[in-house]
Amino acid sequence: MKISTTIYPDGLPSPRAGFAAMAVLLTIMMAVLDGTIMNVALPIIAQDQGVSPAHAIWVVTAYQLAIVVSLLPLAALGEAIGFRKVYLSGIVIFGIASFLCAMAPNIEFLTAARVLQGLGGAALMSINGAVMRHIFPQAKLGRAIGWIAMTVSVSAAGGPTIASAILAVASWHWLFLINVPISILAIIVGYFTLPFNAPSRTRFDFISAFLNVLTFGGLISALGNVGTESDPALIGAQFAMAVIAGAFLVRRQLSKDRPMLPLDLLKLPVFACSIGSSICGFCAQMIAFVTLPFYFHDVLGYSATVTGLLMTPWPLATAVAAPVAGRLADKYSPIRLTGLGMMVFAIGLYAITFVPEGGSYAGIIGALALCGVGFGLFQAPNNRLMLTSAPRDRSGGASGMLSTARLTGQSVGAALAAILIGTGGGFELDTIMMVASGAALASALICEGRRHALRTGLIAANV
DSSP states (O other): OOOOOOOOOOOOOOOHHHHHHHHHHHHHHHHHHHHHHHHHHHHHHHHHOOOHHHHOOOOOOHHHHHHHHHHHHHHHHHHHOOOOHHHHHHHHHHHHHHHHHHHHHSHHHHHHHHHHHHHHOOOOHHHHHHHHHHHHHHHHHHHHHHHHHHHHHHHHHHHHHHHHHHHHHHHHTTTHHTTTHHHHHHHHHHHHHHOOOOOOOOOHHHHHHHHHHHHHHHHHHHHHTTTTTHHHHHHHHHHHHHHHHHHHHHHHHOOOSOOOOOHHHTSSSHHHHHHHHHHHHHHHHHHHHHHHHHHHIIOOOOHHHHHHHHHHHHHHHHHHHHHHHHHHHHOEEEHHHHHHHHHHHHHHHGGGGGOOOOHHHHHHHHHHHHHHHHHHHHHHHHHHHHHSSSSSGHHHHHHHHHOOOOOOOHHHHHHHHHHHHHHHHSHHHHHHHHHHHHHHHHHHHHHHHHHHHHHHHHSOOOO
């Protein structure tokens, strides 16, 4: 195999495109799995290391925070030096960090290794959309994004099952060791097939990167503490840090031609609407994801196994619908699909409230499957709009904002879920699902408003 440094203006030739996509999807699978399998392993790790559950939770928190604060800086770095370099470096870092996690002698070393693993994961998640945009022609980009959504959904759904299967026959160390051969395969395939792009050679802005860490690190930490027993003064300080650092970050970005926080892209109405609808949609998704397991287990009295099985139809339905929606977005208007998907999603969320307590599983499964179909119809077309509404040379910033919008929406949703559960005086499913469906409807309204503005000429189409 030979490495071709040719920069293709509209996608790689076949079969190189297929192998490059395989490398990207393999790495996405690893990053998502490592964000989900730890929830199952935490009690075992805490017992093995002789630490409290609160101490062990930092194994998950450190990974998530490292990803959140690194997405935009690494996306900017990808535009500056080339997506290929950042992506391959991310795979190497992720593989090495996985080996260090497996060899960790204590919880402190494991947490530090998880931070490193999160940095590697951020390198992959921040620019996977931009890499896909250079792998496939624009006419097939929707289906490629659909594959990403399918991979994320299947990995998220299968994470707990895979973790349970590994822990049944081996120690928790193997949860990390399995990443090593996958990383090696992805590095080999990616080295020969991942596309080259023309780097901007923009000087990396370390001050903006530091302000970005304070802004998003403070915001996500504060949202994570809302609704818990954390000190209100601490939560207030975290929010204050995020606001102050964010103000300095925005002010600094205004003078940049290629800002790390892509304010230039947010001036594009289609892109800004796609970001707004994504935040609302993922907020609605996370409210349901966080609260429904408690409802099934604590209120209805289902076992943990049954609860897990009842939640499975949602990601499986998304995995089926997302590739179909991606193909449709390549042939028809992706804007119409996003609004339709969010309306179906909102109906599915509200339909959960009509399932009687103690009723059959069929009603729950049907409502959650409808949620999954609606979200799948929305996600791939909306992500396609985000990427294609930005100039090709700014696809790194667009991809970074795509992931940041997802994590921000999920964090807000988790915080709202904690507030709704903690302050209601009881588990009010109707209220919780009304809030979730309201967030989904807000996303649908943004999608429909964007479609109306384009149809009437209020904004110009750049997709």
